[in-house]
Amino acid sequence: MEKWQNNKAWFLVLPAFVIVAFSAFIPLMTVVNYSIQDIFGPGEAIYVGTEWFEEMLSNYRLHDALWRQFLFSGLVLLIEIPLGILIALAMPKRGWGVSACLVILAMPLVIPWNVIGTIWIIFTRPDIGLFGVGINSLNILSDTFDHTARPLYAWITVLVMEVWHWTPLVALLCYAGLRAIPEAYYQAARIDGASSWATFFYIQLPKMRGVLTIAVLLRWMDSFLIYSEIFTLTGGGPGNTTTFLSIYLVKLATMQFDLGPAAAFSLIFFVIVLFFSFLFYQALLNGEKGEKI
């Protein structure tokens, strides 16, 4: 193949390159810069090497926050993905009901995130909230439902809020996946006398693999990075029981002003998210290849 003599086309890449540099690369390098120095004040910084990384990796608070985060994200995926699929299956396929369902489903998705936190504070308060008052009036709990006092109730509140907020997204994605299945598949299934379970497992679920991959990835990353809603709702409390990674990071960086450790933490956090997203993506991609054989 002959080499191009005129390489001016490379200049067309320049704007994109500059934008990426300013929006991603330079901020990231600033964090890297902070993570290897001890900042005493403006112009006073001492090179400390990997000290912050070592300190952060052996920090038990970070370990606690990390396990909490894994538990939270795992529970979120376990609840939201099956629920989303069920909702998508139950939704009407034609008529006015479709648009009505889509509008109602889209509602939690268009509310600002810190407003979601505020809504759930009010909704679950044991004195004025419908959820709090309702669950207390049933008298099934041994003590009053109050997410500011009991870690378990704080967890339940945070999980219910997360499920309320993001299951519609999973449902919308699954619904789009279901609608894309040609009618011929269902006709063939009917001719073969397939049960509705068989139709689900051999037609609908495999055909939804693509959208489910996106749903799992999005929900995993977003729940791993969750900040605004939980900061508004519990502020990481009671104690540290709902202090997830990003909440602990902000405490470290803005309240204690430990910029070096916080920068090191950010980079560790970034690598964890990147690694798990890659892992999920590969697992789902390879599963797809295995199926085609």
Place this chain on the structure above:
Amino acid sequence: MKIQKRTIALCIYFGFLILPIYWMLNMSLRTNADILGNFALYPADMTFHNYVHIFTDHT
């Protein structure tokens, strides 16, 4: 019969989706004293004072 069960389940889920938003709306149409004083499922004497307040308050 099966379709009906599905629709009922869907309606319950939509109720769960709407209720927190409705509760926020309910709170926005009542005075502070009313909210903290008595628990009510709907605003008995509706007031738009809160909305007037947020649009006219300069602080």
